[in-house]
Amino acid sequence: MSRKLIVVVLASAIGLLAQPEKTAWEVLKQDLSDKNPDKRRQAVTAIGSIGLTQEAVQLVEKALKDDDPLVRQTAAAELGEMKSKQSIPALKTELDDPSGEVAFGAAKALWVLGDRSGRELIEDVLTGQQKTSDGLVGGAVRDAKRKMRDPKALAMMGFKEASGALLGPFSLGIVAAEQAFKDGSGGSRTLSVTLLAEECDAQTVRLLEWAFANDKNFAVKAAAAKGLGKCGNRDSIPKLETGLSDSHEAVKAMSAAAIIRLSLNPEQKASVGQPLAAAGL
Structure with a gap:
């Protein structure tokens, strides 16, 4: 190798090390x-950690338009x-993504960012596209939107995220989480309940009571029992009492805790952060 070539190679190496x-x-x-979509997804995760x-934001937003739905879901x-928060407009466009997993991922990301644009989708995941004739969630436009989504995808979305939600707030443990998700869509419904319980209003209480029953x-x-303990009122107690005889310890224990929390006096409610409006005060 000539001296000139060696100098060029060394210069290039030094340049890389310097940058x-x-x-x-x-x-x-x-x-x-x-x-490889797996490589693209890993890159999105790595860039997000920056x-x-x-x-970084621009590159992750660009990944929202990737051909692979898992990459888009990861980006959201x-x-x-x-x-x-500057990505809220980009995330809103993904609420209409043909992939249910991506749409739900966008709805969850928006929720975390304080934007409730995806609330309808989160409610639909919880109710499993429940017919709106019962008045739980309604509207002709909403029915039409539901029909456009893949029912199977809507039911299956959010498994991994919901696993994390369970292992945190509910402390059910890994074995319990695996049992909970045997029906395939339990994870996404649990996550939906968890998200909705962050917004204590009358509609949330109705949905939580519906899910619990x-x-x-x-x-x-x-999860619904825990949410009612936070968002419900004394009228929710009779419904929760049915959980005291539930065959599963998690339901029984969380129902008991919710009843106790809803039975607290005003001063006690304030000390535990109970929303006064939701508490019926």
Whole structure:
């Protein structure tokens, strides 16, 4: 190898070492355009971990238009984790994504960012496209939107995210979580209950009471009981009492805790952060 060539090679190597950030971005951008969707998804996750830099946000938003629905779903989730409020308009467009998983991921990300645009979708996941003739959730336009979505996808979305929700707020443990999700859609319904319970209004209370009374999945019932403890009022207590004889310990225990919380006096409610309006005061 000639001395001149050695100098050129060394100069190139030194240049790369002197610009590690530039090299790192090139690696990530290359992975984002890879033919393998798993590589693209991993790149989106990695870029999301960088945080709220302009370039990171732009690249993750761009991934919302990826051909692969899992990549799009990952991008939506990352924007929520990044707390990227500037991405709210981009996420709103994904509420109409043909993939139910992507639409739900966008709705969840928006919810985390304080935007409730995806509430209808979250409610639909909880009720399992329940017919609106019962007055629970209604509207001809909403019915039409539901029919456009794939019912199977709507039922199956959100499994991994819901697993995390269960292992945190409800402390059911891994075995219990696996049992809870045997019906396939239990995870997404549980996550929907968890999200809705962050918004304590009359519609939320109705949905939580409906889920507690009608859902056969113990994790959903336990989540609904916990939500009623936070958002319900004394009128919810008779409904919760049925859970005291439930065959599953999680439902029984959470029902008992909810009843106790709803029975607190005003001073006690304030000390535990009970929403006074929801508490019927």
